[in-house]
Each structure stands twice: as structure tokens, then as C-alpha cells.
Amino acid sequence: MLFRSESGTYTVTLKADGAGEVKKKLMISDIVPVVKYTSADPVIIFNTTQVLFSVMLENPENKTVSFSWQFPAGTKGPDVDPKGKSIKEAPSVVFGSIGSQIVSLNVNIGGKELAPVMVNVRVNYPSPAKTLYYAVKGGNIMAKKLIEGIDPAVNNSFDMGYRSGKHPITLQFSGDWLYVFDAGTRFTYVAEPLYLTSGDGEIFVVSPDGARRESVVENFGGDTFLDFYYGYVDAEKQMIYWADRREGILRTPVTTRNKKFSLAEFPYWIRNNWLGYYGEGIGWGNINGTITRYNGLWWWAKNSTGSGIFRFSESDNLGRAKVDGDLVPAAGAIHQSFGIRAFVIDEINKKLYFSDSRYKMIIRSNLDGTGIKIIDRSPFDGEGGDSEALFVTGMATDEKYLYWAYRGPQPPAGTDPETYYSANPLHRSGIKRIRLTDDTPVVEYFIPGVEAYGIAIDAKPR
Numbered sequence: 001m002l003f004r005s006e007s008g009t010y011t012v013t014l015k016a017d018g019a020g021e022v023k024k025k026l027m028i029s030d031i032v033p034v035v036k037y038t039s040a041d042p043v044i045i046f047n048t049t050q051v052l053f054s055v056m057l058e059n060p061e062n063k064t065v066s067f068s069w070q071f072p073a074g075t076k077g078p079d080v081d082p083k084g085k086s087i088k089e090a091p092s093v094v095f096g097s098i099g100s101q102i103v104s105l106n107v108n109i110g111g112k113e114l115a116p117v118m119v120n121v122r123v124n125y126p127s128p129a130k131t132l133y134y135a136v137k138g139g140n141i142m143a144k145k146l147i148e149g150i151d152p153a154v155n156n157s158f159d160m161g162y163r164s165g166k167h168p169i170t171l172q173f174s175g176d177w178l179y180v181f182d183a184g185t186r187f188t189y190v191a192e193p194l195y196l197t198s199g200d201g202e203i204f205v206v207s208p209d210g211a212r213r214e215s216v217v218e219n220f221g222g223d224t225f226l227d228f229y230y231g232y233v234d235a236e237k238q239m240i241y242w243a244d245r246r247e248g249i250l251r252t253p254v255t256t257r258n259k260k261f262s263l264a265e266f267p268y269w270i271r272n273n274w275l276g277y278y279g280e281g282i283g284w285g286n287i288n289g290t291i292t293r294y295n296g297l298w299w300w301a302k303n304s305t306g307s308g309i310f311r312f313s314e315s316d317n318l319g320r321a322k323v324d325g326d327l328v329p330a331a332g333a334i335h336q337s338f339g340i341r342a343f344v345i346d347e348i349n350k351k352l353y354f355s356d357s358r359y360k361m362i363i364r365s366n367l368d369g370t371g372i373k374i375i376d377r378s379p380f381d382g383e384g385g386d387s388e389a390l391f392v393t394g395m396a397t398d399e400k401y402l403y404w405a406y407r408g409p410q411p412p413a414g415t416d417p418e419t420y421y422s423a424n425p426l427h428r429s430g431i432k433r434i435r436l437t438d439d440t441p442v443v444e445y446f447i448p449g450v451e452a453y454g455i456a457i458d459a460k461p462r
Helices: 417-423
Strands: 008-016 020-028 034-039 051-056 065-070 099-109 117-123 130-136 140-146 158-163 170-174 177-182 202-206 213-218 230-234 239-243 248-253 268-271 287-294 297-303 308-312 340-346 351-356 361-366 373-376 395-397 401-406 430-435 444-448 452-458
Touching: 034 117, 051 099, 099 158, 117 158, 130 170, 170 230, 177 230, 177 452, 230 287, 239 287, 297 340, 308 340, 340 395, 351 395, 351 401, 373 430, 395 452, 401 452
Parallel strands: 170 452, 287 340
Antiparallel strands: 008 020, 034 051, 065 099, 099 117, 130 140, 130 452, 140 158, 170 177, 177 202, 202 213, 230 239, 239 248, 248 268, 287 297, 297 308, 340 351, 351 361, 361 373, 395 401, 401 430, 430 444
16 A cells, blocks of 8 residues: 655556556545534624534544644633633633634644644624625625724624625615625726626625525626626615616616526616706716615716716606707706715715715715715725726715725835824725714724725614
8 A cells, every 4th residue: 555645636557467557646635624613602702602612633543633723812711822822622712802703723643734724703792783794805795793882902804705706886785685786807998899798797695694695697708888886775666776887777676586687688777868867967978876766866976977966756767868858857966076986875964975086085965965075085096097986986874974995005115004004094995984973074994904895784783
């Protein structure tokens, strides 16, 4: 019998006299420890639940085994030292922080170090709380509990375990699902014929506990200009609405799952020239922004060639191209001097907040467009160039705060990042927030250091 000291794929040859030879590929795998954890509580609670870890390890030759665990800061128990280290085979611990707790294990068997094993343990708050979700640039969907009066150092984020997508510009929580609208890899102008086949956007949903992910509609290999840029879920109508890059808005029932996009199955609900605003602020090639419905009116943001927030009722949707004599909707347009990518309505205080991609500002106004006030004017590390800059895309409110996802500039070459951010505190990427009731609000960081696109709040305490 032959043993290999290293894992890998090997070619094994069998030769028989007078009968030639046979070659086969044989994969030799390294030993992989399997880590499990158990607790008496169905939900692990920080500072409370005792969690027992165990390791399943193949060791047929009964070699000497040593264990080296690393637990997150704040983890307590007789089996861990103050730095979160343990050499026990089956340590028992209590986690001192909320959120995803990453536990690592290094195993040495017979003098050989095995590949490290990482385990993600979800640790919860003892009381139900609202949750903020955010889509990390190049990363995963994350969630963080909105808890007043808690030490920020122990309120960490949960990793939902699913990729954010390429450009997940819009997130919205509705019912028992987090909806993610991914605009795909190419969200700016693409020349023909590439744009006809380079679509890769998707609408998908994730359950609040991260247990399930389901596809709603995907556009893989389709027209990239028909990807899913901005979205809105209407709980009353039980419909999902989304804006493509520049042409109009489409829709489908919230029950839709696992569909391939086509205009035949998902025709336009409204197009640029189906409104009386066409030629009066909306034009061909207007880049789409946020869409929402408030107080019976639709609000649709536009930027690039023509801009503003265009308000209309469903009866204003002509369902055909505008002709002479068709009137501009009575609700009117506001903020037509700004390039609006995203906006959110503070229904409690009757204010409008929006991100302006022309002047790189977060702005507040009254719902009629008056009373403009600049909230934040920090330099932004944007994408898409001057004409199609994404700027801030994720904005959300609860009853106390406005939150937005900000991507700040990188420190100049050769500059120490901490020195740079100490001198320019509002340039650090992260989820920023302000108090809605402050007339002159102070910008603070709720989640510093993260680059994100869409954000959303689950208002139901869970």
C-alpha cells in the first residue's frame, strides 16, 4: 500500500504484461476537521447562551492532535483566555457581542498543520429589534440591529451568507422578504452590439434570518439596458416595480419566482414618452433613479439629460406616446436643477432627502421642493463618470434617523489611512446617519469603514 504525504491529484498507472496499461486520476484529500456547535437555547443570545464546540476529525493512526481556537473579542468562559484563545478540544463559551461571530480553528495532527477552519455563529440580542440591511460592494448582504443605548463595540453586523451582486443599487424590505435589485455589471452606456447580450442583473429575495434566497427575475445574457436598476415593492398592490437604465418602469407580482426576463412576458408599465412630462423635463435617454409611491402619487427620479423628481397619478399614465394636447401631470415636478439618483421620504416629519450626483451632496427639502438644506457635502468615490455617476444610491429612514451608504475617497498614495481620516473624518466610507428632528443635523457614522450600495430597514422587530 502506498501513502502520499501531500494532498492533490495524482496519476496512477497499472501496467499488465502483454496487455498495455491503464491510467487513472486519483485525488488525495487532506484531512478536514468538521466543527459543530450546540446550545441549550434555540437562539444564541449574547452574554447569556452557553455554546459548546466540538470537532470531528479523522485520525485512523491515532496520531497526537493539538487544537488552537481563536474566538472574537469579548468571548468569555473557563476554556478561553482574555485574548479569546483556547487549546481545549471542546471549549464552552459565551459570546460577548451581537452579530456574526467568526471562530477559527487550527489543528495539528502528527506534527502537520491542517488548513484552518472558520465558523460563523449568529449571536442575537435578547429582545426583538428592527434591522438595517446593506449590500456591500464586492461582498455580501449584511444586517445590523437598530438598538438604542447599546455600546456600538458589541453591536456587530450579521453576514447573511449571500453575495450582494454586481451593482445592488436598491434594497427594500417588504412583508417577510428583503428585495435586492441588482443592476448588473454594466450600469452605464454600452455600445451596440455588446449591450444586447451583456446583461447580468437580477431581482432576488432573502429571508430575514438568512435561511433562504430565491430568484425573482434574472436577465443573464440579455440587454444590459433592461437590467434592474431601481426598484420598489408596493405592499398594498402586491407588485414589484423596477426601472431599467433609461426607458421606463416595469412590474410583476410579488409571487413571481425563477423567471427569465423578456419584454414579451414583462412589458413596460410606463415609458418616458407615456407621460405629459415628455419634452417638459423628461426626454429620451434620461437616466432613471428611485421610484416610489406616496399618498397615492408616484414619484420618479431622473438625471442626466433632464432631471428632477416627476410626480404623477396612475391616470396620468397615457399608455401610449404623448401627443400635442396631452397635459403635464397636475402633481408637478420638483428639483429639476439637480441630478437625482436616490431619494427617500420621511413620512413622519414630511421631509424629502435626496442624493445629488451633480454637486455631490445629500440634500433635505420640504415635500413641495421648498426649504432646501445641504446635509452632507463630502467628496465621493463614485462610479460611472460625470454623466452617469451613481453617487449615493442607498437611503433609508426609521422614526429617528436618515441613513445613507457613502463611499469616500481613498487616502493619497503614501499617506497613512488613519492620519488621513483623522484629519478628514467625513471622508471615511460607511453608513452615515443624522437625526431627522435636528434642524442642523450632525453627520455621524452608524457603520464606519464599509463600502455599500443599497440599504433598507426591516421595521418589524425580530
